[in-house]
Amino acid sequence: MSNPFITLNDVSIRLHDRILFDGLSWEMFGDQHWVVIGPNGSGKSTLMKALCGSIPIVQGKITYHFAQNDGHAAPQDRIAYVTFESQRAVLGDEAFYQERWNIGVNEDTLSVTDFLSESSIKQVNAFHVVESEADKEYDARRERVVEQLELQPLLNRSVVQLSNGERRKVTIARALLKQPKLLILDNPFAGLDERFRSKLAQNIHNLMQSEMRVIMVGTNRDEIPPSVTNILDLSFRAKREISLSWNEISRHNPSTSLRSAHAKRAPRNDMAGKLANLKLETQVSSRNVLVEMKNVNVAYNGTAILRQVNWTIRENERWALLGANGAGKTTLLSLILADNPQAYANDITLFGKRRGSGESIWEIKQHIGWVAPELQLYYPRNATCFDVVCSGWFDSVGLYRQCSPQQREIAESWLAKFGLGKHSATIFDQVAEGEQRLTLLARALVKNPILLVLDEPCQGLDTTNRDLILQAIDTSVSRENTSLIYVTHRADEMPQSITHVLRLSEGHVV
DSSP: OOOEEEEEEEEEEEETTEEEEEEEEEEEETTOOEEEEOOTTSSHHHHHHHHHTSSOEEEEEEEEGGGTTSSOSOGGGGEEEEOTTHHHHHHOTTOOGGGGGSTTSOTTOOBHHHHTSHHHHTTOOTTOOOOOOOOTTHHHHHHHHHHHTTOGGGTTSBGGGSOHHHHHHHHHHHHHHTOOSEEEEESTTTTOOHHHHHHHHHHHHHHTTSSOEEEEEEOTTSOOOTTOOEEEEEEEOGGGOEEEEEEEOOSSSHHHHHHHHHHTTSOOOOHHHHHHTOOOOOSOOOSOEEEEEEEEEEEETTEEEEEEEEEEEETTOEEEEEOOTTSSHHHHHHHHTTOOGGGGGSEEEETTEETTSSOOHHHHHTTEEEEOTTGGGGSOTTOBHHHHHHHTTTTOSSOOSOOOHHHHHHHHHHHHHTTOGGGTTSBGGGSOHHHHHHHHHHHHHTTOOSEEEEESTTTTOOHHHHHHHHHHHHHHHTSTTOEEEEEOSOGGGOOTTOOEEEEEETTEEO
8 A cells, every 4th residue: 555666667677698687567665675586697686786776777667766856866876785796895806815814915904994984884075075964863873783783893803804794794784874765685694604694684674664675685595584575586487588476475474474485495594403413523533634733823903813723634524614703714714725824823734734834825725625705706807707717727816827728628517517608708797696606616626626615605505506516515525535624604505525513613612
């Protein structure tokens, strides 16, 4: 019975060289909150970008009823869109992956406090002198958002230093501080630990009780808050045409319908229960040691990140590395990947060589295949999927060397194994987030490493692609002498081949 909020009338959307939506008509009303779900590559993010005006429509009309006569230059100014890609804008095009571990290399890095300041949110030009009315409630609103998202410990840190999950929290906070009429959250739970996912779901539920309207975008494995009223389900038909269907959820009891629908899509995410069923190896192995850490400590600006960590990894051991956001997992991995210079101040031996004994970074990396959740943010914008896979031969973020014919053939075969052969020449930025994850896993596997370091490789993937990645991991590590370090926050992403578990809490091994 409410008024229209957004109307799409006979809209067609072009993405690069193809039409993803042809003649789409859809309407959102002022008392509705929507979830948009579908497989990777189904066009979810493309549709949201069209709503935000970042992708032009080639036919039809989008009417923003909520923005009529509100004084803003463009209705898209009243929309906040939080997506994984928005982290690239935070980092900037000049950022490099190792910058996080080389504090002081760039003295102009932005702090979280500055990033969430009123002038930054409103994009005030410091050199433009103009009379403006201060927002008297901004500080109180910011304090409220910081408390809700548990950002207080992060305020004095640089955004470059943040982990993937921490940066996601900060970008959500920034969107909320804009006070949008419409908030679009694309995969908001990705990269967050189990406890905070539950807290964020409650925060989103609370937002839906306000005047702000919410659209959530995700895969068929994501949580759906009980205040959602409608689902837009995007699925493939033959010839990759898009099929649209939407079901209005009963406004009288929406939580029942949504929870039963969600139960059919994803298993219960119970990490403790999953680990209890693992058959863990407890005996000390006589196999060769790949990684050995003794009383390792890492600190930045007087804050301890890792404290007295002891860890030994041997051939053919498959470790799950677990812990909440900010526990120190990514810092621990950076020592193994030879990216963190604080390794030289610690007792760390990698592949038989003590760090600081004359070994090169590249000698260490040649033994390792690696996936990180934010790795794609650092690739050159003109890199193709084939370039990304081939860069795995040289452990570079970008392809700067010529591959041999044999290396090219192996790279193409890995793309084909993951169903990405058709995207070999496609610009990496132009494929869906899930397809980017698969491409990065192919990059990690291309040189047949003896140690796989996989940091949330299933993040943002639907059930089909998650299963494909887990099967590829289990198959790869089943080879003799292949070891694994695997990071995840979700029980439904745990490979069957895990044999050992290391859990961190506030930098300690627990």
